[in-house]
Amino acid sequence: MEPLVSIMLCDPHRxxxxxxxxxxSYQVDAIAADAIQAVEASIMWLSSGKGDEEMGIHEFHxxxxxxxxxxxxxLHQFDTSLPNSPLSFEGTIxxxxxxxxxKIFLKEGQPYSRDLSFQxxxxxxxxxxxx
Amino acid sequence: xxxxxxxxxxxxxxxWIRPDRQAYxxxxxxxxxxxxxHLVRAGGGQVVGPHxxxxxxxxxxxxxxxxxxxxxxxxxxxxxxQRSLATRRESQPPAAGSWLIIDGFEQLAAWRRWKLAWQCRxxxxxxxxxxxxxxxxxxxxxxxxxxxxxxxLVDQLxxxxxxxxxxxxxxxxxxxxxxxxxxxxxxxxxxxEIRTRRQSARPG
Numbered sequence: 158m159e160p161l162v163s164i165m166l167c168d169p170h171r172x173x174x175x176x177x178x179x180x181x182s183y184q185v186d187a188i189a190a191d192a193i194q195a196v197e198a199s200i201m202w203l204s205s206g207k208g209d210e211e212m213g214i215h216e217f218h219x220x221x222x223x224x225x226x227x228x229x230x231x232l233h234q235f236d237t238s239l240p241n242s243p244l245s246f247e248g249t250i251x252x253x254x255x256x257x258x259x260k261i262f263l264k265e266g267q268p269y270s271r272d273l274s275f276q277x278x279x280x281x282x283x284x285x286x287x288x
Numbered sequence: 289x290x291x292x293x294x295x296x297x298x299x300x301x302x303x304w305i306r307p308d309r310q311a312y313x314x315x316x317x318x319x320x321x322x323x324x325x326h327l328v329r330a331g332g333g334q335v336v337g338p339h340x341x342x343x344x345x346x347x348x349x350x351x352x353x354x355x356x357x358x359x360x361x362x363x364x365x366x367x368x369x370q371r372s373l374a375t376r377r378e379s380q381p382p383a384a385g386s387w388l389i390i391d392g393f394e395q396l397a398a399w400r401r402w403k404l405a406w407q408c409r410x411x412x413x414x415x416x417x418x419x420x421x422x423x424x425x426x427x428x429x430x431x432x433x434x435x436x437x438x439x440x441l442v443d444q445l446x447x448x449x450x451x452x453x454x455x456x457x458x459x460x461x462x463x464x465x466x467x468x469x470x471x472x473x474x475x476x477x478x479x480x481e482i483r484t485r486r487q488s489a490r491p492g
Contacts, residue, residue, distance in 0.1 A: 205296035205298075205301045205302070205303055206296075206298070206301055206302065206477075207301070207302060207474060207477050207478075208302060209302065210302055210303055249478075249481045249485075250481075252296070254296075
Protein backbone atom coordinates (compact mmCIF):
# COMPACT_ATOMS: atom_id res chain seq x y z
CA MET A 158 0.00 0.00 0.00
CA GLU A 159 1.24 3.48 -0.88
CA PRO A 160 1.86 5.97 1.90
CA LEU A 161 -0.41 8.97 2.10
CA VAL A 162 1.30 12.34 1.74
CA SER A 163 -0.54 15.59 2.43
CA ILE A 164 1.07 18.82 1.25
CA MET A 165 -0.43 22.16 2.26
CA LEU A 166 0.46 25.67 1.16
CA CYS A 167 -0.29 28.91 3.02
CA ASP A 168 -2.20 30.34 0.03
CA PRO A 169 -5.25 28.15 -0.67
CA HIS A 170 -5.37 29.48 -4.27
CA ARG A 171 -1.75 28.38 -4.73
CA UNK A 172 -0.90 31.52 -6.68
CA UNK A 173 2.26 33.36 -5.61
CA UNK A 174 4.11 36.46 -6.73
CA UNK A 175 7.86 36.37 -7.45
CA UNK A 176 9.77 37.10 -4.25
CA UNK A 177 6.77 36.29 -2.07
CA UNK A 178 7.26 34.21 1.07
CA UNK A 179 5.73 30.76 0.81
CA UNK A 180 5.02 28.55 3.79
CA UNK A 181 4.59 24.86 3.17
CA SER A 182 3.74 21.98 5.45
CA TYR A 183 3.52 18.26 4.82
CA GLN A 184 2.61 15.13 6.67
CA VAL A 185 2.93 11.43 5.93
CA ASP A 186 0.35 8.84 6.90
CA ALA A 187 -0.76 5.25 6.27
CA ILE A 188 2.72 3.84 6.85
CA ALA A 189 4.66 2.66 9.89
CA ALA A 190 7.21 5.16 11.25
CA ASP A 191 10.06 2.66 11.09
CA ALA A 192 9.35 1.91 7.41
CA ILE A 193 10.59 5.39 6.43
CA GLN A 194 14.31 6.02 6.04
CA ALA A 195 14.26 9.62 4.88
CA VAL A 196 11.94 12.32 3.60
CA GLU A 197 12.94 14.98 1.09
CA ALA A 198 10.97 18.10 0.33
CA SER A 199 11.80 20.30 -2.65
CA ILE A 200 10.39 23.41 -4.21
CA MET A 201 11.22 23.07 -7.84
CA TRP A 202 10.27 23.84 -11.40
CA LEU A 203 9.99 21.40 -14.26
CA SER A 204 9.59 22.02 -17.93
CA SER A 205 7.51 19.85 -20.21
CA GLY A 206 6.60 20.00 -23.85
CA LYS A 207 8.16 19.12 -27.15
CA GLY A 208 11.82 19.67 -26.33
CA ASP A 209 14.28 18.42 -23.74
CA GLU A 210 13.09 18.38 -20.16
CA GLU A 211 14.71 20.71 -17.67
CA MET A 212 14.33 21.16 -13.96
CA GLY A 213 15.61 23.45 -11.26
CA ILE A 214 15.50 23.10 -7.50
CA HIS A 215 14.87 26.27 -5.54
CA GLU A 216 14.68 24.83 -2.02
CA PHE A 217 15.63 21.41 -0.69
CA HIS A 218 15.31 19.78 2.72
CA UNK A 219 16.19 16.24 3.72
CA UNK A 220 15.27 14.65 7.01
CA UNK A 221 16.61 11.25 7.98
CA UNK A 222 15.47 8.91 10.70
CA UNK A 223 17.81 9.10 13.67
CA UNK A 224 17.72 9.50 17.45
CA UNK A 225 16.37 13.06 17.18
CA UNK A 226 13.92 12.29 14.37
CA UNK A 227 12.32 8.97 15.15
CA UNK A 228 9.01 9.68 13.42
CA UNK A 229 9.28 11.39 10.04
CA UNK A 230 5.53 11.17 9.51
CA UNK A 231 4.83 14.13 11.80
CA LEU A 232 3.67 17.45 10.39
CA HIS A 233 6.71 19.40 9.23
CA GLN A 234 6.82 23.03 8.12
CA PHE A 235 9.28 25.16 6.21
CA ASP A 236 9.17 28.45 4.40
CA THR A 237 11.06 30.13 1.60
CA SER A 238 11.17 33.28 -0.51
CA LEU A 239 10.19 32.40 -4.03
CA PRO A 240 12.55 33.43 -6.85
CA ASN A 241 11.88 36.00 -9.58
CA SER A 242 12.11 33.46 -12.36
CA PRO A 243 11.26 31.28 -14.15
CA LEU A 244 7.58 32.12 -13.99
CA SER A 245 4.89 29.51 -14.51
CA PHE A 246 4.21 29.32 -18.23
CA GLU A 247 1.69 27.51 -20.40
CA GLY A 248 3.01 27.81 -23.96
CA THR A 249 2.41 25.52 -26.92
CA ILE A 250 5.83 23.93 -27.15
CA UNK A 251 7.05 24.69 -23.64
CA UNK A 252 5.34 24.66 -20.26
CA UNK A 253 6.91 25.50 -16.92
CA UNK A 254 5.39 23.99 -13.81
CA UNK A 255 6.26 24.86 -10.22
CA UNK A 256 5.71 22.15 -7.65
CA UNK A 257 6.34 21.20 -4.07
CA UNK A 258 7.63 17.64 -4.21
CA UNK A 259 7.77 15.39 -1.18
CA LYS A 260 9.74 12.20 -1.70
CA ILE A 261 9.74 9.36 0.80
CA PHE A 262 12.57 6.86 0.90
CA LEU A 263 11.37 3.59 2.29
CA LYS A 264 13.37 0.90 4.02
CA GLU A 265 12.22 -1.51 1.34
CA GLY A 266 11.08 -0.83 -2.19
CA GLN A 267 11.05 2.15 -4.50
CA PRO A 268 10.85 5.74 -3.21
CA TYR A 269 7.42 7.31 -3.33
CA SER A 270 6.86 10.93 -4.32
CA ARG A 271 3.94 13.31 -4.41
CA ASP A 272 3.73 16.72 -6.12
CA LEU A 273 1.55 19.72 -5.40
CA SER A 274 1.59 22.33 -8.14
CA PHE A 275 1.37 26.06 -7.65
CA GLN A 276 1.51 29.11 -9.88
CA UNK A 277 4.44 31.51 -9.71
CA UNK A 278 3.60 34.91 -11.23
CA UNK A 279 1.90 35.30 -14.56
CA UNK A 280 3.44 36.06 -17.92
CA UNK A 281 1.48 39.27 -18.63
CA UNK A 282 0.93 40.49 -22.16
CA UNK A 283 1.69 37.11 -23.65
CA UNK A 284 -0.91 35.85 -26.05
CA UNK A 285 -0.15 32.96 -28.26
CA UNK A 286 -1.65 32.71 -31.74
CA UNK A 287 -3.11 29.36 -32.62
CA UNK A 288 -2.09 28.22 -36.08
CA UNK B 289 16.81 11.05 -14.26
CA UNK B 290 13.99 13.55 -14.32
CA UNK B 291 10.74 11.93 -13.33
CA UNK B 292 7.86 12.42 -15.78
CA UNK B 293 5.65 15.16 -14.46
CA UNK B 294 2.00 14.28 -14.10
CA UNK B 295 1.48 17.94 -14.92
CA UNK B 296 2.45 17.34 -18.53
CA UNK B 297 -1.10 17.07 -19.84
CA UNK B 298 -0.12 16.58 -23.46
CA UNK B 299 0.41 12.80 -23.76
CA UNK B 300 2.92 13.40 -26.55
CA UNK B 301 5.22 15.52 -24.37
CA UNK B 302 8.85 14.43 -24.38
CA UNK B 303 8.55 13.07 -20.86
CA TRP B 304 6.09 10.42 -22.08
CA ILE B 305 7.53 9.54 -25.48
CA ARG B 306 11.25 9.39 -24.71
CA PRO B 307 12.81 6.06 -25.80
CA ASP B 308 13.42 5.06 -22.17
CA ARG B 309 9.81 5.67 -21.14
CA GLN B 310 8.08 3.35 -23.60
CA ALA B 311 8.58 -0.36 -24.02
CA TYR B 312 9.18 -1.28 -27.66
CA UNK B 313 6.03 -2.67 -29.25
CA UNK B 314 6.58 -6.02 -30.91
CA UNK B 315 4.08 -7.29 -33.45
CA UNK B 316 3.88 -10.79 -31.95
CA UNK B 317 3.77 -11.93 -28.32
CA UNK B 318 6.97 -13.60 -27.16
CA UNK B 319 9.03 -11.81 -29.80
CA UNK B 320 11.20 -10.02 -27.22
CA UNK B 321 12.26 -13.32 -25.63
CA UNK B 322 13.05 -14.79 -29.06
CA UNK B 323 15.08 -11.75 -30.05
CA UNK B 324 17.13 -11.88 -26.84
CA UNK B 325 17.73 -15.62 -27.35
CA HIS B 326 19.02 -14.95 -30.88
CA LEU B 327 21.29 -12.19 -29.61
CA VAL B 328 22.66 -14.29 -26.75
CA ARG B 329 23.31 -17.23 -29.08
CA ALA B 330 25.03 -14.98 -31.63
CA GLY B 331 26.98 -13.19 -28.89
CA GLY B 332 25.79 -9.76 -30.07
CA GLY B 333 24.14 -8.12 -33.02
CA GLN B 334 22.77 -5.03 -34.66
CA VAL B 335 19.41 -3.31 -34.85
CA VAL B 336 19.02 -1.64 -38.21
CA GLY B 337 16.34 0.76 -39.34
CA PRO B 338 15.61 4.23 -40.69
CA HIS B 339 15.37 7.45 -38.61
CA UNK B 340 12.59 7.33 -36.03
CA UNK B 341 11.95 3.60 -36.44
CA UNK B 342 12.28 2.97 -32.69
CA UNK B 343 15.86 1.69 -32.55
CA UNK B 344 16.68 3.52 -29.30
CA UNK B 345 13.42 2.36 -27.73
CA UNK B 346 14.20 -1.22 -28.71
CA UNK B 347 17.72 -0.94 -27.28
CA UNK B 348 16.32 0.30 -23.95
CA UNK B 349 13.85 -2.60 -23.91
CA UNK B 350 16.64 -5.09 -24.70
CA UNK B 351 18.85 -3.52 -22.05
CA UNK B 352 16.15 -4.02 -19.42
CA UNK B 353 15.65 -7.62 -20.52
CA UNK B 354 19.40 -8.36 -20.44
CA UNK B 355 19.78 -6.77 -17.00
CA UNK B 356 16.79 -8.87 -15.86
CA UNK B 357 18.69 -11.97 -17.02
CA UNK B 358 21.64 -11.00 -14.84
CA UNK B 359 23.98 -9.52 -17.45
CA UNK B 360 26.05 -6.44 -16.82
CA UNK B 361 25.11 -3.88 -19.48
CA UNK B 362 26.83 -0.63 -20.46
CA UNK B 363 24.99 1.68 -22.82
CA UNK B 364 26.60 4.47 -24.82
CA UNK B 365 24.58 6.97 -26.83
CA UNK B 366 26.39 8.51 -29.78
CA UNK B 367 25.15 11.79 -31.19
CA UNK B 368 25.43 13.26 -34.66
CA UNK B 369 29.04 13.93 -35.54
CA GLN B 370 30.48 11.95 -32.61
CA ARG B 371 33.25 10.04 -34.34
CA SER B 372 34.79 8.33 -31.31
CA LEU B 373 33.84 6.83 -27.97
CA ALA B 374 34.62 9.33 -25.24
CA THR B 375 35.52 6.96 -22.41
CA ARG B 376 36.87 8.18 -19.11
CA ARG B 377 40.32 6.91 -18.26
CA GLU B 378 39.31 6.08 -14.71
CA SER B 379 36.22 4.11 -15.73
CA GLN B 380 36.42 0.32 -15.44
CA PRO B 381 36.42 -1.58 -18.74
CA PRO B 382 33.40 -3.89 -19.16
CA ALA B 383 33.93 -7.40 -17.80
CA ALA B 384 34.01 -10.48 -20.05
CA GLY B 385 30.49 -11.74 -20.71
CA SER B 386 28.92 -8.30 -20.29
CA TRP B 387 27.04 -6.37 -22.98
CA LEU B 388 28.10 -3.13 -24.57
CA ILE B 389 25.23 -1.30 -26.27
CA ILE B 390 26.10 1.46 -28.71
CA ASP B 391 23.17 3.54 -29.94
CA GLY B 392 24.18 5.28 -33.17
CA PHE B 393 27.04 2.99 -34.21
CA GLU B 394 27.23 4.53 -37.71
CA GLN B 395 28.48 7.79 -36.13
CA LEU B 396 31.85 6.17 -35.46
CA ALA B 397 34.56 6.38 -38.08
CA ALA B 398 34.91 3.10 -40.01
CA TRP B 399 38.24 2.11 -38.47
CA ARG B 400 36.89 2.85 -34.96
CA ARG B 401 33.90 0.59 -35.61
CA TRP B 402 36.22 -2.16 -36.73
CA LYS B 403 38.55 -1.63 -33.74
CA LEU B 404 35.68 -1.64 -31.26
CA ALA B 405 34.21 -4.85 -32.71
CA TRP B 406 37.66 -6.46 -32.59
CA GLN B 407 38.31 -5.33 -28.98
CA CYS B 408 34.90 -6.67 -27.92
CA ARG B 409 35.56 -10.03 -29.57
CA UNK B 410 38.97 -10.25 -27.93
CA UNK B 411 37.63 -9.34 -24.48
CA UNK B 412 34.55 -11.57 -24.92
CA UNK B 413 32.20 -8.60 -24.56
CA UNK B 414 28.88 -8.85 -26.41
CA UNK B 415 28.42 -5.88 -28.70
CA UNK B 416 24.89 -4.75 -29.54
CA UNK B 417 24.49 -1.70 -31.74
CA UNK B 418 21.87 0.33 -33.57
CA UNK B 419 22.55 1.77 -36.96
CA UNK B 420 20.85 3.13 -40.06
CA UNK B 421 22.69 0.68 -42.24
CA UNK B 422 23.98 -2.88 -41.98
CA UNK B 423 27.49 -3.62 -40.76
CA UNK B 424 29.19 -6.99 -40.32
CA UNK B 425 27.50 -8.59 -37.31
CA UNK B 426 26.54 -12.17 -36.53
CA UNK B 427 22.87 -11.21 -36.07
CA UNK B 428 20.72 -8.44 -37.58
CA UNK B 429 17.28 -7.25 -36.55
CA UNK B 430 15.80 -5.20 -39.37
CA UNK B 431 13.15 -2.69 -38.33
CA UNK B 432 10.37 -1.33 -40.48
CA UNK B 433 7.71 0.71 -38.68
CA UNK B 434 4.05 -0.08 -39.43
CA UNK B 435 1.02 2.23 -39.25
CA UNK B 436 -0.94 -0.23 -37.06
CA UNK B 437 1.81 -0.11 -34.43
CA UNK B 438 1.76 3.70 -34.59
CA UNK B 439 -2.03 3.69 -34.05
CA UNK B 440 -1.70 1.36 -31.05
CA LEU B 441 1.02 3.51 -29.53
CA VAL B 442 -0.95 6.74 -29.97
CA ASP B 443 -4.06 5.10 -28.46
CA GLN B 444 -2.05 3.91 -25.48
CA LEU B 445 -0.49 7.32 -24.91
CA UNK B 446 -3.94 8.94 -24.96
CA UNK B 447 -5.48 6.52 -22.47
CA UNK B 448 -5.55 9.06 -19.66
CA UNK B 449 -6.56 12.10 -21.69
CA UNK B 450 -9.27 10.92 -24.10
CA UNK B 451 -8.87 10.50 -27.86
CA UNK B 452 -7.88 13.80 -29.42
CA UNK B 453 -5.71 12.33 -32.19
CA UNK B 454 -7.63 9.69 -34.13
CA UNK B 455 -6.40 6.62 -36.02
CA UNK B 456 -7.10 8.43 -39.31
CA UNK B 457 -4.85 11.26 -38.15
CA UNK B 458 -2.12 8.76 -37.28
CA UNK B 459 -2.34 6.98 -40.64
CA UNK B 460 -2.16 10.32 -42.47
CA UNK B 461 0.79 11.48 -40.36
CA UNK B 462 2.52 8.13 -40.84
CA UNK B 463 2.39 8.67 -44.61
CA UNK B 464 3.42 12.34 -44.35
CA UNK B 465 6.47 11.49 -42.25
CA UNK B 466 7.48 8.35 -44.20
CA UNK B 467 7.04 6.12 -41.17
CA UNK B 468 9.29 8.22 -38.91
CA UNK B 469 7.64 7.56 -35.53
CA UNK B 470 9.53 10.33 -33.76
CA UNK B 471 8.32 12.97 -36.23
CA UNK B 472 4.85 11.43 -36.12
CA UNK B 473 4.69 11.79 -32.33
CA UNK B 474 5.89 15.40 -32.53
CA UNK B 475 3.11 16.08 -35.04
CA UNK B 476 0.64 14.42 -32.65
CA UNK B 477 1.87 16.79 -29.93
CA UNK B 478 1.04 19.80 -32.12
CA UNK B 479 -2.37 18.39 -33.09
CA UNK B 480 -3.20 17.73 -29.45
CA GLU B 481 -2.24 21.30 -28.45
CA ILE B 482 -4.22 22.91 -31.27
CA ARG B 483 -7.34 20.86 -30.71
CA THR B 484 -7.45 21.08 -26.91
CA ARG B 485 -6.76 24.84 -26.97
CA ARG B 486 -9.47 25.43 -29.58
CA GLN B 487 -11.85 23.36 -27.47
CA SER B 488 -11.09 25.32 -24.29
CA ALA B 489 -11.32 28.66 -26.18
CA ARG B 490 -14.79 27.80 -27.52
CA PRO B 491 -17.54 29.67 -25.62
CA GLY B 492 -19.90 27.61 -23.45
